[in-house]
Amino acid sequence: MVRSRNPLRAGIVVAIILVSVMPALAQEPAQPQTTFFDVQLSKDEIYSYKNLKFTGDYFSFESAAGSLALGTTEAGVTILILLGPGSVTITTPDEFQDKFKTAFSAHPLTTSFKTIYMRLNPKEYAETIGKQELAKSADESVLTRAKDIYDQKFLASYHAGPRAMLPNYKTRRAEFETEAHGWIVHDEGYWITLFRVSPYARIYPANTINPKQK
DSSP states (O other): OOOOOOHHHHHHHHHHHHHHHHHHHHTSOOOOOOOOBOOBOOGGGEEEEEEEEEEOSSEEEEEEEEEEEEEEETTEEEEEEEEEEEEEEEOOOGGGHHHHHHHHSSSSEEEEEEEEEEEOOHHHHHHTGGGSOEEEOOOHHHHHHHHHHHHHHGGGSSEETTEEOOOOTTOEEEEEEETTTEEEEEEESSBEEEEETTTTEEOSOTTOBOGGGO
8 A cells, every 4th residue: 555645744845955955045146247337547558559450340450659548347448549640441341332432532441540449349359459569658648648538439339327338249339530531430240330520421321230240
């Protein structure tokens, strides 16, 4: 004869197990993921460089020598402010080349720049600029100029008030202060945007998907 299980006894056993497990669970609470970060611009993150280069999807730049200020967060570098001079080359997908030529008189465009303000993911920074040769500078005049650019540009993208949001990996914004065309703004990620600030000219319509990151 098979005896049936005592439901009261089974309930007591389950309760004992739960009581013993709960303290252990309480010791390891789930940690919320931080999405907003304080940014530091300091003389400890001012560098000089030689032969600095970067290549995105539709733009690339290089500078033989200059200064670089880095905006750091606890997650890594997300802002770089490059005080050139240097040159930038910008291209577009085929269907936008005529509009690009109307705005800039040539395609592709290669032009000189004085400064660059750039937002990018810390992982992409580490894989690109972070692998190139940088020398500590701590130049106070560079820091002053960089802070002025930061104050003008930071609130235009990837922020929550005064705190930084991190662009997705291989999503980037580059703003070039050029000799011939003023400020040129280029966003790359799943979507792409490209415009000249003054006189204003926009190359891509809203929500243009980046063919190189589909």
